[in-house]
Amino acid sequence: MKLVILDRDGVINFDSAQFIKSPAEWKPIPGSPEAIARLNQAGYRVVVATNQSGVGRGLFDMDTLNAIHEKMHKTVQAAGGRIDAIFYCPHAADSKCECRKPKPGMFYRLAACYNVELTGVPAVGDSLRDLQAAAAVGAKPYLVLTGKGEKTREDGDLPEGTEVFPDLAALVDHLLATAPDKGEKAEKPEKSDKADKAEKGDKADKPEKAEKPEKAEKTDKP
Numbered sequence: 516m517k518l519v520i521l522d523r524d525g526v527i528n529f530d531s532a533q534f535i536k537s538p539a540e541w542k543p544i545p546g547s548p549e550a551i552a553r554l555n556q557a558g559y560r561v562v563v564a565t566n567q568s569g570v571g572r573g574l575f576d577m578d579t580l581n582a583i584h585e586k587m588h589k590t591v592q593a594a595g596g597r598i599d600a601i602f603y604c605p606h607a608a609d610s611k612c613e614c615r616k617p618k619p620g621m622f623y624r625l626a627a628c629y630n631v632e633l634t635g636v637p638a639v640g641d642s643l644r645d646l647q648a649a650a651a652v653g654a655k656p657y658l659v660l661t662g663k664g665e666k667t668r669e670d671g672d673l674p675e676g677t678e679v680f681p682d683l684a685a686l687v688d689h690l691l692a693t694a695p696d697k698g699e700k701a702e703k704p705e706k707s708d709k710a711d712k713a714e715k716g717d718k719a720d721k722p723e724k725a726e727k728p729e730k731a732e733k734t735d736k737p
């Protein structure tokens with residue numbers, strides 16, 4: 516299975532220092548939904564791993580986060596693509612949880628859900644902590660210069676092996692042109708529908724309890 520892991524804000528949609536607190540504030544970066552579709556067409560499953568501390572800070576609630584993600588799903592679907600799952604950390608920055616990037620908890624969780632090794636799997640972000648979480652699990656860090664990306668590049672200290680691209684569309688051009696089979700090695704023998712089942716299992720959890728550090732949201736709505 517070929518997998519690509521994306522940060523959300525500043526990669527798929529425009530970021531805001533005031534947080535994305537409503538579906539109206541969620542606006543796609545031109546070319547990003549289409550880039551996701553092109554990944555899908557090339558056989559990649561696309562998953563999102565996103566810090567959403569606005570939940571923990573009380574800036575917006577889980578219903579709102581779900582509505583924002585519904586808009587994101589619809590936008591990507593309208594471009595012919597599909598986001599397979601969304602893993603998010605709802606905790607505040609001072610919560611010391613294991614899932615808020617740069618901690619790798621969401622990456623471990625998605626690796627378990629999909630039963631894949633993350634070694635070399637492309638992981639795309641606009642902030643240093645995205646790249647650090649990727650590097651911590653052996654994924655391949657890619658910095659895009661949208662969102663906070665320009666500042667992240669200026670600040671430096673990027674994890675070894677980080678590659679930089681103007682935006683997600685340009686990165687996807689590169690991935691599809693240069694490494695059509697990239698990610699294949701991440702496959703384990705007994706690939707199955709486990710990921711989908713795990714997501715269904717998670718859905719039974721009360722989101723606001725957040726006893727598990729991070730959640731995978733089911734993509735398909737009946």
Ligand SMILES: [Mg+2]
Pocket residue numbers: 522523524525526530640641642662
């Ligand atoms: Mg970001």
Ligand SMILES: [Zn+2]
Pocket residue numbers: 604605606612613614615728729
């Ligand atoms: Zn967390």
